[in-house]
Structure formats: structure tokens, C-alpha cells
Amino acid sequence: MSDSLPPAERLLNLVIALVNTQGRMTKEQIRTSVAGYERAGTAEAFERMFERDKEVLRELGVPVLTVSSAAHGDDQGYRVDPDAYRLPPMELSAAQLGVLALAAEFWQGQTLRTDAARALTKLRVVGSTPSETDAVAGLSPRLHPAGPALAPLLDATHDRQAVTFTYRTASTGEVRERHVEPWRVIASRGGWYLVGHDRDRADARVFRLSRIEGAVRTTGAPGAFTVPDGVDPAHVLDDAQQQEQRTAWLAVAPDRAGALRSRAVAQEAPAAMTAPAGMDLLAVPYVRAGDLAAEVVGYTDAVVVLDPPELRESVVRRLRAAVEMGERLSGGDRG
């Protein structure tokens, strides 16, 4: 053995030892007999190394069990439960493995990327070789980054453990601590959402992950709640979004704003609603006024908002800000 065994090799030997042990191994047995620990140095250094290794293994899905035995006093032992170690029996065809590789690619640039890649490595064991990557050729998924809150929220959702986090409310800007029973994390329309039971408001609520500030902490024991029967978190999100859905009436210059035109719906215009001469009248549904206002502003004089007044004002405010920007930056005081 070389002076210091690379960590991956020490961990490999630890797994093999714990899978093959009769009953259990004590820390002392691990320290003196498993390759890679002999150079750990002091008892404290070994302790730190072993604790870290155990964490890494559990993180990877290796079920390291702590075994106490009355016959051995307080001295704890460890083993790997072979039944819990195994992937349930399954076989994957070359084409199925190709689909899974595509699914893993989904998480590029996300915190879940490593989890997805690891899952793929594990599943390759039961897959035929060579994998057919062209089974669903021509698809390439991309997602908006979910940020650091995603991983802890997924774990808590799965473990049915309550979470606490600091949340900034969009409408009021209020920043407050929230206590939530997480039901499901949903990616939809460019945003990531947590749907859950808000303990302070005693009702179902939707939270945007991007408005969570700082760390997500778990509170209380796992298995502390269940998603109520008959509640579909996806519907909760839909409802929250639907509640906000409105119709904008727009005057659009001929042949312009094709993207807006493609989203227009047929709807009877209120009597007073007329477009200026030479422009078309469109009804376009929207959820977030800010997004639609930004889009309309981009078309400058080719699109005019007629209704609702808030959207009209939002557009005017943005346009004025742009005029002001031009004046501000073309003044003589540029450095």
C-alpha cells in the first residue's frame, strides 16, 4: 500500500469490509484493519475521517447501519445492510439507458446535476451495452437554475419534514420567517415553486424558490405530516396562477408583434374598447403584469395597451424611465 491511499480507495475498502463483515465492525477494528485508515494518525483524526466517510457513503445511498450490542457494552459497531444496498431487480435495454442519459442531461447547470449523473452510473450496471443514445435523438432539455434551496426542499419533501426559511413576499416586499410543511416542488413557466401548508397562515400556500433568502432548515421529526387526501399540489399552483390571470386589450400595428398575435384569444370586446385607426385590437391573457409590460415595451410604438389601466401605467412608467435614461446618460456630466 502506498503512503496515503486516495479517499475513493479507502471508501471502497470500507464498503467491502462492512458488506462482508460477520455481524458488525467496531471503530477500533475499522481503524486497525481497513486499508487506508492506518495512516489516520491520532484517535481524533481517525474519528473525524471516519465520521466524514460515513456521511459520504450515506449520501451515496450506501446503507451504513449502526449496531449496538448489549454483549459489547456501549461500543458501537457498523455494517452495511445488504438487502437495503441493492437496487431492486431490473434490466434496462440499450434504448432505455439512452433515454436515462437524456434525463440526466436535463439537470445541466443545476445543483441536482451530480445526483442525476450518479443515478445514471448506478443504472448503467443493469443496462445493456452499448447504450443507444439515439433512441430519442433530437431532444435536448434545459431548465432555469433552481438555486440552492432545491436540494434541501426535495429532501424535506420526501422525508415529510417541516422547514423554516426566510421569504420575501413579492407584492409587499415584506421579509419574514416562514414555517412550511413541504408538499411538492414544482418547476413551471420559468420559475421554481414550493407548494405546502403554511403553518402560520394555516392554509395551503405557494412559494417561489428565488424569493427564499438564506438557508432552508428542517424542524421537527421526519414523517411529521401527510399531504391531505384530495389535495393536488399542482392544482394549488395552477389555482394561484389562474387567480392572477387577466386579459390585456392591445392595439397592434398591422403585421407586427407576431408572437403576441399567436397568444391572442378570441373574445368579444367591451363596447368602449376600440383600437386607433389602422391598428388591430387583440385580447391577450397574462399572469404577470411585469412580464407582459416588459414585452410590450420592447415593441415600442407597434403595440399600445388599452386596458387594464395598471398594465397601461406599468408600460408608460417603463417608457418614461427609458426616456429619462437617455437624458441622464446624454447629459454633459459623463465621466
Place this chain on the structure above:
Amino acid sequence: MAERTPERLVRLLGMVAFLDRNPGVQVEQLAAHFGVTPEQVLRDVDTLWMSGTPGYWPDDLIDFDAGSLETGVIRLTQSRGMGHALRLGTREAVALIAALRALQEAVGPALDPQQRDVMASTLEALTAATGEAAAAVDVQLSVDAAPEVLVAVAAAVGEGRRLRLRYVNAADETSVREVDPWQLVTGDEHSYLQAWCHSARGERLFRLDRVLSAEVLGAGLEHPPGPVRPTFQPADAHERVRIELDGTARWVAEQLPVDEIEELPDGGFRVSLRVASSAWLRHLLLRLAPRVRDVEPPEVAEDAAAAARRALAAYEPGASSSVAGGGLPDGRD
């Protein structure tokens, strides 16, 4: 970059289990299967060969057929009880299942029956193996193309046939183009067709919701797919623009293809980007206006302001001089 320890460990365990099920696998084949180089496979085999149960006598170690290895075929002769595939962790299962469900929902209807079957059976196998883990997350992809557009585009990608598109671009110009379709890039906000455009004589991304109609033509692909690229590839030929923004516009730095970000002491920052379309840049500045502190070159800001002035006239008929009135809005939605 050195490989991370957990990744290497999972592969080492995976290789033993794979070789236990597949007696005699060529080095190159094993490398391709696990997505590493043949050299890495040989290093992994060396590591495995020296690993085993405490004592580490020859009978304690994972073992391979040395003669077979000399001919480039890896044959496992002793797995030391490590012949089983490792189960998936919660997050691992969640990640793959959510991705598969999202793909199935978004593009399933546009796939041919064989592809649909593969996707469905994979999802079924994975769900069976991991249980309820997948209820934790739900990804809804946004393929907001007209259904007939999606079917035509998917068919053309699948069969490698040329497409005729009627397309409206970000500068709001409608054009008819013929393209060699490469792939569907499905996203949570927008989805795109990546293709070679015969009109532009180059690679282009077409947002599917801006494709007004699509027709599959008889011709095959003249320009086959290149490597996958990000959604916008700045080229040196494009105009370079520098924008200084206050800290509330941080998303710009995160979402735009910026070349360079310079942080300023007061929380503001300066980005440098290369811009292919002046319409796109104008749109960006109109959106960011209240947060823009400086723009280089200044004509760019003046162009955006002039466009805003024209647009404001429509809201205040006959009173274009009143445009400069009114307080400075705070820019919040």
C-alpha cells in the same frame, strides 16, 4: 480537473457489479458504457485489484483474469460480495423521474410510437425500482408551440428532413425560411428548434412559440447537426456593449451571455456583452432603464430613449411635449 471522490467510488462499485453480470467485456466497451477513457478503466481495474476485505491477502481481494486482460478483455473472477447494483438515493431517483415525466408530457405526443414506448417503459421501470420518491418534485416543461408546429418539427428532427418555417423574430420581422432541423431544445420557459438556416447560412435557434407554421419538405439534411451549443453564442464580430447597472438588476448577469462582469463596491456591477441584434439590445435597455447607470457606446441608450419617446406619444395623443413631465418611476412592478 480531478474527479471527485464520490463519483469515482460510485463508478468503481458500479464496474464490479456490471462485470459480475457481464463476463468478459472489452476495455473500450466498458469505457464507453461508463463514459470514461480506456486509460481510466485500466486505472480503475488496478484499484479494484488491490481492494478487498481486511487482511488483504490474495484471497481477500477483488480479482480479475490477468491473461484475459492482456488481450484487452476484462473478466472478473472474484467480486468479494460486491456483485449487486447500488440502489438509488432519494434525490437521484427524483432527478431522473422528474426529468422523464416532464419530457414525456411535453414532447410525448410529438414522438413516434416506438420512442414513446421506450420513454414510458423507462419511466415505469424506474418508478417500480424507487417507489414513491418521485412525488417530491414535478417539472412542467413549456412547449408552447402550436400542436401542429410541434408535430411537424418533431417529425422533421426524427426523420432528418428539411423544414420550411414561417417565423417571427425578436425584432418582430416575419420571414419564411428553409432549415435543416437538428434538435428540439425543451425548456421550462421556452422551447427552441436548433437548426441550420439556409437563408442565414448558419446555425440558428428558433423559439417554437414564434414559429407560425412549419411544413416538412422532401429533402434530407445538407448540413448535419454540430455539437450542442448554448442558446446564444457570442461571436467576435458582434458589437461590444458595456452596461453599468445597480445591484437590483443582478439577474442580468445571471441570465445573459455576458463576457465579463465587474463588481463595484456599492453593489452595482458592469457587464460587457457582444450583441448581434440592435433590436434585442434596445429591448434589453427598455426593460432595464431605471437600473441603468451608464452605457457604452452612449448612442445605444439614446436609440432606446428615442424609441421610448415615439411609443409614449401613442399614450398621450397630441401632447408629445408632455413626455418629459412626470416623476421618475421607481421601476418596480
